[in-house]
Amino acid sequence: MPHKQMNIPAKELIDWYDRSRRDLPWRAADVTAWQILVSEFMLQQTPVARVLPIWPDWVRRWPTPSATAAASAADVLRAWGKLGYPRRAKRLHECATVIARDHDDVVPDDVDALMTLPGVGSYTARAIACFAYRRPVPVVDTNVRRVVARAVHGLADAGAPSAARDHADVAALLPDDERAPQFSIALMELGAIVCTARAPRCGLCPLDRCAWRGAGCPPVQGPARRAQTYAGTDRQVRGRLLDVLRANDSPVTRAELDVAWLTDPAQRDRALDSLLADGLVTRTVDGRFALLGEG
Numbered sequence: 001m002p003h004k005q006m007n008i009p010a011k012e013l014i015d016w017y018d019r020s021r022r023d024l025p026w027r028a029a030d031v032t033a034w035q036i037l038v039s040e041f042m043l044q045q046t047p048v049a050r051v052l053p054i055w056p057d058w059v060r061r062w063p064t065p066s067a068t069a070a071a072s073a074a075d076v077l078r079a080w081g082k083l084g085y086p087r088r089a090k091r092l093h094e095c096a097t098v099i100a101r102d103h104d105d106v107v108p109d110d111v112d113a114l115m116t117l118p119g120v121g122s123y124t125a126r127a128i129a130c131f132a133y134r135r136p137v138p139v140v141d142t143n144v145r146r147v148v149a150r151a152v153h154g155l156a157d158a159g160a161p162s163a164a165r166d167h168a169d170v171a172a173l174l175p176d177d178e179r180a181p182q183f184s185i186a187l188m189e190l191g192a193i194v195c196t197a198r199a200p201r202c203g204l205c206p207l208d209r210c211a212w213r214g215a216g217c218p219p220v221q222g223p224a225r226r227a228q229t230y231a232g233t234d235r236q237v238r239g240r241l242l243d244v245l246r247a248n249d250s251p252v253t254r255a256e257l258d259v260a261w262l263t264d265p266a267q268r269d270r271a272l273d274s275l276l277a278d279g280l281v282t283r284t285v286d287g288r289f290a291l292l293g294e295g
């Protein structure tokens with residue numbers, strides 16, 4: 001058995017997952033590949049707790065790619081609500097349209113075909129292939145990179161991402177049998193709920209041979225990372241402007257948008273310009289503003 005696999009033994013990890021996994025609705029046995037894809041779009045850069053209230057209603061309302069494609073882009077943006085990064089909603093709508101039109105309403109099952117879809121990058125393609133179709137592909141997110149950095153390499157934190165190196169790292173850990181997809185899922189879950197960034201709960205961890213813990217938990221090397229803030233950012237201003245548009249069924253005037261952010265008019269203008277450039281907002285012929293497709 002290769003050395004790396006000894007640090008993360010499949011049996012211990014998968015047994016732990018079976019005992020400790022979170023009961024998330026998109027993990028239920030009757031959830032379709034499309035509904036898993038929707039969850040992956042929503043979970044990009046967004047915590048589980050914010051996706052939980054949105055996903056069930058969404059997949060009930062639009063259970064298939066064709067049902068989603070038939071909805072208006074504005075309705076999709078509205079239902080996206082406060083999930084943030086609203087370009088994802090637009091991409092999801094485009095993705096539904098392509099699957100309905102070019103793939104007989106069925107989500108493709110291989111990574112290369114998945115990566116041709118709008119909004120589907122390397123991580124999302126692998127996650128769908130693994131979670132929905134049980135393909136034995138490495139699925140590498142921030143949580144997985146951190147577990148591997150600690151358990152295998154003895155480092156407090158993963159370095160800069162490198163798709164080729166990270167995939168090779170995790171591919172070397174996957175068991176060479178039908179347990180591979182379950183192993184990938186369990187590794188992600190361990191990083192999400194036990195081997196967390198700030199306070200790993202090593203006492204609950206099934207990995208007895210973790211290299212980082214074995215080395216006495218050495219600190220992070222290099223400068224500390226600055227925490228990301230949201231207040232006052234262009235993202236927050238974009239969110240405020242979209243809130244106004246979502247709350248109105250008809251186009252709004254410039255003055256109605258202006259009151260959403262009075263602190264810095266130049267920043268507000270920049271945020272509005274970026275929403276127009278991203279195609280999330282349109283300008284009507286009489287100079288008012290509306291959600292995509294409602295102008």
Ligand code: SF4
Nearest residue numbers: 150195200202205210
């Ligand atoms: S022992 Fe601690 S640091 Fe190592 S993988 Fe488990 S939770 Fe992470």
